Amino acid sequence: MHIDKHQDVIAACRFCFMCRHLDPVGNVTFQESDTPRGRALIIDKIRMANENLKNPDFIATLYRSALSGANRFHCVSHYDEVGLVLAARKDIVEAGLAPEPVKALAEELSQATFTVKGKGKTLYYGNNPKLYAGCKVLSGGDPGKALEVLGFVSESQAVFDRFKKTVVAANCTTLIVAEPSAYDFLKDKLDAIKVEHCSEYLLSAGVKTGPARKAYYLESDFLKNYDRNLTAPRQLLAQCGYKLVPFGTNNEESYSVGEGAVVFDRLNPEVCAKLCQRVCDLADNLKTNLLITPSQYVKTTLSKYNSHIRIVSLEEAVAQRKD
Numbered sequence: 230m231h232i233d234k235h236q237d238v239i240a241a242c243r244f245c246f247m248c249r250h251l252d253p254v255g256n257v258t259f260q261e262s263d264t265p266r267g268r269a270l271i272i273d274k275i276r277m278a279n280e281n282l283k284n285p286d287f288i289a290t291l292y293r294s295a296l297s298g299a300n301r302f303h304c305v306s307h308y309d310e311v312g313l314v315l316a317a318r319k320d321i322v323e324a325g326l327a328p329e330p331v332k333a334l335a336e337e338l339s340q341a342t343f344t345v346k347g348k349g350k351t352l353y354y355g356n357n358p359k360l361y362a363g364c365k366v367l368s369g370g371d372p373g374k375a376l377e378v379l380g381f382v383s384e385s386q387a388v389f390d391r392f393k394k395t396v397v398a399a400n401c402t403t404l405i406v407a408e409p410s411a412y413d414f415l416k417d418k419l420d421a422i423k424v425e426h427c428s429e430y431l432l433s434a435g436v437k438t439g440p441a442r443k444a445y446y447l448e449s450d451f452l453k454n455y456d457r458n459l460t461a462p463r464q465l466l467a468q469c470g471y472k473l474v475p476f477g478t479n480n481e482e483s484y485s486v487g488e489g490a491v492v493f494d495r496l497n498p499e500v501c502a503k504l505c506q507r508v509c510d511l512a513d514n515l516k517t518n519l520l521i522t523p524s525q526y527v528k529t530t531l532s533k534y535n536s537h538i539r540i541v542s543l544e545e546a547v548a549q550r551k552d
């Protein structure tokens with residue numbers, strides 16, 4: 230089983246409660262099972278008796294993890310509690326035990342196709358092509374990351390193979406990726422093609438600035454907790470004249486409402502609504518505070534659950550300074 234490769238994490242996390250305050254889901258369900266310790270105890274039970282893999286409560290708990298990476302990032306030994314859950318999901322899928330909503334979502338994600346338009350040696354993959362004059366534009370669904378986090382390994386590979394074929398056929402030397410989950414997935418996968426997060430590209434391209442403007446930056450689970458706390462987004466916003474203010478009560482917790490799980494809102498809308506409510510409750514003034522996120526998922530999800538929230542994507546924040 231895939232979980233067997235993570236014995237060290239099981240042993241470390243199952244009796245440790247040090248990072249319980251950083252689990253986004255545990256913070257809104259108040260259930261011990263929704264913490265790294267609770268999930269490690271569940272997976273330890275599965276390790277000891279494979280029959281426990283069939284327990285529907287265990288399966289639901291493992292698909293309810295937000296995979297924010299905050300716990301792993303701030304764990305003093307960086308135990309890979311995210312990798313442990315992902316391994317368990319692969320075991321669930323390989324045993325044919327994925328819940329029906331998960332299977333239906335995986336089937337939908339497996340249909341992703343990709344197209345390229347325009348001219349240039351740089352290819353842009355995101356929602357704001359107007360910022361990237363002279364670049365080709367790649368459109369389509371998720372490149373395979375969502376299927377990977379759901380535990381569908383071969384289906385993820387099939388989608389990625391189609392994505393890669395499209396990128397290679399575009400004959401470009403650089404791929405600019407906007408969504409942090411896609412950047413995390415693609416950054417080491419495209420051989421001779423340089424993969425940059427859009428903030429890195431825009432920073433090197435030079436941006437216009439504007440009058441100083443206060444904004445709250447919602448850290449990305451991927452860019453912070455998975456990708457070594459990429460500094461380019463904050464540098465870019467600072468160059469544009471934004472005075473960034475820390476959001477919430479601390480700088481360790483994830484306020485990205487399930488970004489790490491990529492399709493969290495599709496599978497767990499009730500919990501996701503609670504995650505969004507928590508963010509709204511922590512805002513000083515929801516109607517006047519400007520929130521900036523590098524993730525379209527975060528923007529869309531927070532806007533879905535509260536129409537009053539003022540949130541823009543990082544690219545939109547930059548574009549507002551270019552007008």
Ligand code: SF4
Binds near residue numbers: 265307
């Ligand atoms: S990730 Fe680290 S701090 Fe959190 S439960 Fe595991 S060992 Fe403890």
